[in-house]
Amino acid sequence: MPLDKSLQSGSTAMLLLKLLSEQDMYGYQMTETLARRSDRTFLLKAGTLYPLLHQLETQGLVVSYEQAAEGARVRKYYHITKDGQRALTDKQQEWNRFTHAVNHVLEGGECYAKA
Amino acid sequence: MPKRNPAAQFLLDVCAGVRWKKAHGAITQELTSHIDDQTAAYLAEGMPPEEAEQQAVRQMGDPVALGKQFDAVYRPQPAHSLMICIVLMLLGGVFLQTCVLPGRLRVSQAIVMVCGLAIAAAAYFIDFRRLFARWTLPAYLLCLLLCGWLSPEINGASIPLSYLLLLAPLPLCGCVNRCRHLKWRGLFLSLAAALLPLGIALFLHASPAALAIAGISCFLLLALAAGTGWFALPRRLALPAVLLPILLMGVCCVVSFSHRLLPVLFPAQDPQGAGFFPLTIRSMLSDAVLIGPGAAFADIPNKIPVFHDSFMLTWLIARYGWIVVVPVCALFLWLIGRGAVFAYHQNSFFGKLLCTAAISVFSLQFLAYLCANCGLLISTYFPLPLLYGGNYSTLVNLLLMGVLLSAIRHGGLYTDAHMPQPLFDYADGTLHVHLK
Known part of the structure; x- marks a missing residue:
């Protein structure tokens, strides 16, 4: 069953920052890594990926640089900044609170997570 | 009409939705790379080439x-607050020269102000990364040489050359930007690009103040590059390598102009009387009050007309009190801080370099003016930028502000990727000239 896209939309930036916190990557590499590590659940299209990456760059959370690839090709790599690392930590905490709360509701229990 | 391939058509459709045309190149290059990677992956799976490309585009x-989303991200970023501040400074200058010190504003100055605004507006729309990638440094050095040889010297210094020297950090930004990851070769090329105009200007008798301001600003740019690993060299090696030649140059300048430094340190003992101004200024400031004319004011202004130009701030403090300093300094500090x-x-690193170059030259002029108006320098040489400047000063500083605003405006475009090709490129024993 395909995943409801609205579930993914809020977390895509966090997933990209997480990938970049491990190593610098270029756009295509990110989509492939994300697809592989999510068991092909997150199949990110370029239409979603690049505007988001450029937005993160504008916010100073990532920076880009160019590196020669095979042949005469040049690839644009993205690198997470210190601000990006901080934003990732915040987003991860936010995400943990959110999933914790959702799970509690779904399991019928009560949630005491701080707002 | 020949039919375009799917990838080219896709890219055209995306760019059609992005209103800022300068962004099209960067967008096209990155999306093309993605399509190529995806096509290669499909080809590796055994798909026929045409189908692989179509599938990759799909x-x-x-x-x-996608075009709409890019359009929302790629927008010019005008710095309205800075623009307002610059206009306020110019208007403040007009007010000072018409109401506070009537008759100081000449018609030629007003014309220069309008020309300066036109230059700033033109600079605002220029993509400096593209401009500085090609022929700027040789053209700039030629201007410096011509200006030094052709313009007359006044009090031992060429005025146009001194003002032109203030622009030296700008072409240096282009040179440093091109030297990324070139290790020692990049560092020495950048160093040469910084020292060459300073050496030419020293030889052709630029003013010591211009040499100091341009030198410090160039050093800041090189230190920024060395400190952030731009040349792919360890910081502990790159920083001293930048620092040492600049220090040597500084020592040469201090030795050359030592006769002008003595009155600063010992104003009362200067045999030529150059210590008169620092001593008078210190006396005027010590007698100044918070609001209203100071005790020493009545003796000074009419006897020494220079107080209306080089030491205008001191004159204002003596005439109206220390309260005058507040709006002047607030305006400058706000602009510099912003x-x-x-x-x-x-x-991008290039954006950082360009902004640092413009703001450091502007700040150093202000600092020099402030020091002179506190009695810590013999003369200012450079007037108060924008607020109370002469013709050259107004033109140069408005150009600097135009460059600063342009760097901010194009900030979204200046990534460290997508470098334009240089005019000359040496590789594999061959010199390449890129005319397009």
């Missing part, structure tokens, strides 16, 4: 929606 998503914040937040 994987990219809707080009119209410029520094914009420089810090630039995504």
Whole structure:
């Protein structure tokens, strides 16, 4: 069953920052890594990926640089900044609170997570 | 009409939705790379080439929606607050020269102000990364040489040359930007690009103040590059390598102009009487009150007309009290601080360099003026930028502000990728000339 896209939309930036916190990557590499590590659940299209990456760059959370690839090709790599690392930590905490709360509701229990 | 391949058509459709045309190159290059990677992956799976490309383009998503999303991200970023501050400074200057010191504003100055604004507006729309990638440094050095040889010297210094020297850090930004990851070769090329105009200007008798301001600003740019690993060298090696030649140059300048430094240190003992101004200024400031004319004011202004130009701030303090310093310094410090914040937040290294160059030259002029008006320097040489400047000063500083605003405006475009080709390129024993 395909995943409801609205579930993914809020977390895509966090997933990209997480990938970049491990190593610098270029756009295509990110989509492939994300697809592989999510068991092909997150199949990110370029239409979603690049505007988001450029937005993160504008916010100073990532920076880009160019590196020669095979042949005469040049690839644009993205690198997470210190601000990006901080934003990732915040987003991860936010995400943990959110999933914790959702799970509690779904399991019928009560949630005491701080707002 | 020949039919375009799917990838080219896709890219055209995406770019059609992005209104800022300068962004099209960067967008096209990155999306093309993605399509190529995806096509290569399909080819590796055994798909026929034509089908692989079509499939790769389909994987990219809707080009119209993508264009709209890029359009929202790629927008010029005008710094309205800085623009307002610059205009306020110019208007403040007009007010000072018409109401506070009537008759100081000449028609030629008003014309120069309008020309300066036109230059700033033109600079605002220029993509400096593209401009500085090609022929700027040789052209700039030629201007410096011609200016030094052709313009007359006044009090031992060529005035146009001194003002032209203030622009030296700008072409240096282009040179440093091109030297990324070139290790020692990059560092020495950048160093040469910084020292060459300073050496020429020293030889052709630029003013010591211009040499100091341009030298410090160039050093800041090189230190920024060395400190951030731009040359791919360890910081502990790159920073001293930048620092030492600049220090040597500084020592040469101090030795050359030692006769002008003595009155600063010992104003009362100067045999030629150059210590008169620092001593008078210190006396005027010590007698100044918070609001209203100071005790020493009545003796000074009419006897020494220079107090209306080089030491205008001291004159204002003596005439109206220390209260005058508040709006003047607030305006300058706000503009400098805001410029520094914009420089810090630039995504690309080139954007950082360009903003640092413009704001450092502007700040150093202000600092020199402030020091002279506190009795810590013999003369200012450079007037108060924008607020109370002469013709050259107004033109140069408005150009600097135009460059600063342009760097901020194009900030979204200046990534450290997508370098334009240089005019000359030496590789594999062959010199390449890129005319396009």
